[in-house]
Amino acid sequence: MHFNRLISFLTGYLVILIRGAHLEKIINLMATSGLYVWDIRRLEPQTLEVKIRAHGFKRLREMIHRTGLHAMIVSKRGWPFIWRDINRRKIFLLGAVAFTSVLFYLSSFVFFINVDGFTGHEKERLLNALARKGLKPGVTRRQILERKNLIEREIMVDTPNAVWLGITIRGIVAEIKVVKRKNTPHLIKACDIVAGRSGVITKLITIRGIPVVKEGDSVARGDLLISGSIWYNDPQANNLISREVPANGIVEARVWYDLNVSEPKIVWRPEFLPSVRREYKLRWGPKLWTLFGWGEKKDGNYSLIRQRKRIFQGRNPIAIVELIKDNWQEVNWRRVRLSDSEVRKAAVRSINEKIRDFGLQKHVSKAMAWREEDNFLKLMVTLETTQDIATVKLRPERGGKEHHEIIE
């Protein structure tokens, strides 16, 4: 039924009023003669409204004459009649076509950019970044849709306080949805990774940037390991685009440390004498009172051992209250020549302290060399270890602009 109605609209149809007696007769005539009639409605006892296809009206008129009824066309509907009306108003048609064309053409541009998630300076900064990447009022939708993913990625790199960013083009409006990062990380400037020590590379993991060395390479201190300048191809523009990024990675290398200690063979050692002076004192803030004491302190060399006992800590460090016990022990300093084993033990103890200070307990191998110089015993230790030698080196500023090169 709906298909027939569509055909009727395309071929054009008429709404007809038929007047007279015995109207059922004309309905049966129309139905049996194969005319397609629909929406037959009795308006009054002697009036019938009928819809009929335009090309069937001629046959209907014959039937009406035969039955002695009267027919009147109420309205002409369907595409042929609409088209005829339009054809009569050519300027109007031209205007409608021009209006539709202009509307269609203008709807292929982006005129508004809405940012949801950022406000104030952040929003302005984001809009500037988007404009630099080509998303600004006046660009075509097609340009944006082709490079949407690329723009999103690049803006994410340039906007560290955004955790997610999505671009949606709705008609002439570009909607930018940003999810703001709660803890904004510090802005990391473009940098390279250089060698902090000389060594042989054993492991190289690049997180960001382009590696310029490989495992097994020997590098000197300051050599470039991972470059912070990356290049990628823009298939639309057929360009090579260079970007400066903060390079990051793990570069482990076998490195060697030379540690030296010099241990004296002759040392000064105290010899404690029986003369002792002991004093008890009380401190209250800056003031110090001697409470009592015994023994005698003569002129000479004394060794002082002070012990403290805090009575009241308090919030104010000036109001500290403490008991102090001073022990003055008379000493006689003697020059002592140490035995070889003692000197060696002292040297090993010193070198172990140095190894601990440098954090080299997990060394791979260790080579020791002893040398005597006058009254000193020198120990040189060469340690081989594996460690991360990656060191950040900031790149010089280039104004943050991209560098393009045409691929020939």
Next chain:
Amino acid sequence: MSFQKKAPLSHKLARLFDLPLDTMIDWPRIILSGNKNVSIQNHRGIIEYDQSVARIGTKMGELLITGDGLVLVCALKEEIVVEGRICNIELVDWR
């Protein structure tokens, strides 16, 4: 003495092959959708039509449809569709 009319051959064939009778014989087929739409196939013309009454002739007898705002949505040789608020359908003088 009672006289019973013999069933036609087409009826016998339809029964034999277990076929639906309305496909074999031009009996009227009446499809009523709710109380809004009634479609009558194999009709024999409209006897009377008004906004409240539609009488449609069939081979078996007359079909009387009463209701409000009745419209002949489609009037073809094979089918008539009546739309409106249908209140009653009556088979008048059916054999």
